[in-house]
Amino acid sequence: MPMLHGFAGRTAPLRRIFPSIFINLRPTGFDGNDRVTSSVKRTCGDCTLCCKVMAIEALAKPASAWCRHCKPGCGCAIYADRPAECENFACLWLVNDLLDEQWKPSRSKLVLTTSENGIEIRCDPGSPNAWRKEPYAGEIRAWAAEGERDAMTVVVIAGQRMILVTPDLEFDLGLVGPDERIVRELEGTKVVGATVVKAGEIRRG
Ligand code: SF4
Ligand code: SF4
Secondary structure, three states: OOOOOOOOOOEEOOEEEOOOOOOOOOOOOOOOOOOOOOOOOOOOOOOOOHHHHOOEHHHOEOOOOOOOOEEOOOEEOOHHHOOHHHHOOOOHHHHOOOOOHHHOHHHHOEEEEEOOOEEEEEEOOOOOOHHHOOOHHHHHHHHHHHHHHHOOEEEEEEOOEEEEEOOOOEEEEEEOOOOEEEEEEEEOOEEEEEEEEEHHHOOOO
16 A cells, blocks of 8 residues: 655644645655655556646646646647646656556546645546545555544545545545635544534634
């Protein structure tokens, strides 16, 4: 299973707070992330799924819609001039050889990235339940179990709908806006509840 990174827990009594679940595209190689290994040099090949699922600010491209420059299954029509966001992006499968070929996004229909607090799993909007299939569902639950021990979070994103996954439960949070945050209710390390609140309503401590 892949090692995850950046899971600094932000704790308040009975709660941990996600500071940001809307990640920015991350630099290839995940600078500063010494827990991601990449001994296998992978290439995207026929995969173009991130050009569909990710939002690209520089192009005002929303998530879950093909980029107008993408030739699905082939590549980018403006490759030499693509925005830095695109140039710098690498999904976890591309850089982490602990994710095997089954996790290649064009095959799994899932694009994995890290967030400040955990791992995010974006479904191809044409396959919103891809994460429920095996072997993916089992591995995702295993990451959730690992995450629960280490204050990491596992979030599935299908369109703009977010689902917080725990070892035993899933919390369907619906649409979570950029000005909103997910607050987890904890009993010990076990997540027993999750709610969405406005960022300004969060009281720390
Ligand atoms: S989702 Fe990953 S493998 Fe697919 S094109 Fe994007 S970076 Fe490459
Ligand atoms: S500009 Fe190119 S690399 Fe960037 S999202 Fe569009 S098709 Fe993909």
